[in-house]
Amino acid sequence: MVRALAPCLEGRRIRRAEFFSQLILRHDPGKIAERMRGRRIAGVERHGKFIVVRLDRGVLVIHLGMTGKLLVNGEPGAYTRAIFTLDRGRLLFDDIRMFGSIECHDAVPARVARLGPEPLLVSLPEFVERMKGRKTPVKSLLLNQGFLRGVGNIYADEALFRAHIHPRTVAGRIRPARAERLHAGIQEVLRQAIAAGGSSISDYVNLMGEQGWFQMELRVYGRDGEACVDCGTPVRRIVLGGRGTHYCPKCQR
DNA sequence: ATCGGTACCTGCACGC
DNA sequence: TGCGTGCAGGTACCGA
Numbered sequence: 001m002v003r004a005l006a007p008c009l010e011g012r013r014i015r016r017a018e019f020f021s022q023l024i025l026r027h028d029p030g031k032i033a034e035r036m037r038g039r040r041i042a043g044v045e046r047h048g049k050f051i052v053v054r055l056d057r058g059v060l061v062i063h064l065g066m067t068g069k070l071l072v073n074g075e076p077g078a079y080t081r082a083i084f085t086l087d088r089g090r091l092l093f094d095d096i097r098m099f100g101s102i103e104c105h106d107a108v109p110a111r112v113a114r115l116g117p118e119p120l121l122v123s124l125p126e127f128v129e130r131m132k133g134r135k136t137p138v139k140s141l142l143l144n145q146g147f148l149r150g151v152g153n154i155y156a157d158e159a160l161f162r163a164h165i166h167p168r169t170v171a172g173r174i175r176p177a178r179a180e181r182l183h184a185g186i187q188e189v190l191r192q193a194i195a196a197g198g199s200s201i202s203d204y205v206n207l208m209g210e211q212g213w214f215q216m217e218l219r220v221y222g223r224d225g226e227a228c229v230d231c232g233t234p235v236r237r238i239v240l241g242g243r244g245t246h247y248c249p250k251c252q253r
Numbered sequence: 254a255t256c257g258g259t260a261c262c263t264g265c266a267c268g269c
Numbered sequence: 270t271g272c273g274t275g276c277a278g279g280t281a282c283c284g285a
Contacts, residue, residue: 065279097262
């Protein structure tokens with residue numbers, strides 16, 4: 001999404017920012033709108049799941065939460081929570097559940113800057129080092145954005161399936177050989193999902209409002225009761241750390 | 254410092 | 270048809 005967003009936004013000027021829900025904002029809507037008016041967009045970056053829009057003065061930090069969408073030149077609807085009118089075109093922020101957020105800061109806030117490394121860039125030795133001593137289930141650790149930035153519930157389950165690791169395994173007790181499989185599994189599933197345009201299970205669409213196709217390739221996520229693609233055993237669903245967790249009880253010990 | 258549980262919000266699929 | 274329940278790609282915050 002950021003790759004597509006950057007060429008649309010870079011160099012543009014924000015004529016107007018309008019907000020239709022208080023919930024997605026961390027600060028006063030009027031103040032944010034005023035602060036953004038007339039700003040020029042210098043660049044767009046991804047920091048894990050956070051989208052950072054660099055302005056000529058300050059930064060805009062956007063998170064899509066569960067159901068957030070950014071739409072370029074789309075039509076506003078019932079779930080449009082913000083409209084950014086640019087000198088050329090406009091950007092909509094739609095979000096049914098309103099777990100998404102839009103913040104304005106002088107610089108990238110510490111809680112975003114201090115996220116863990118990017119999963120597609122982290123080296124195997126660093127990955128192994130960061131798992132040491134962690135007593136939490138490996139699935140919970142994958143969801144912890146301070147451990148790695150950007151892995152969410154779908155890809156955590158899919159990565160563990162590829163690595164043949166049970167989601168409840170205590171992270172710090174995973175041996176190097178299996179950690180290597182996990183490192184590879186995370187990178188593989190992320191690369192494949194990006195290539196497929198993301199997973200459109202109910203809401204996700206890209207900037208143009210088009211769905212992705214990786215939901216067709218999911219091996220365990222959302223497949224509870226269905227046959228494991230490798231061994232035919234029914235995929236199991238448990239709740240771990242408050243999140244639905246899907247795995248094959250035979251392939252993942 | 255780390256961990257588990259809960260809250261936040263709306264819509265949908267399901268069983269009765 | 271209508272209603273209650275559980276579930277959903279997220280993070281923040283609390284107490285232990």
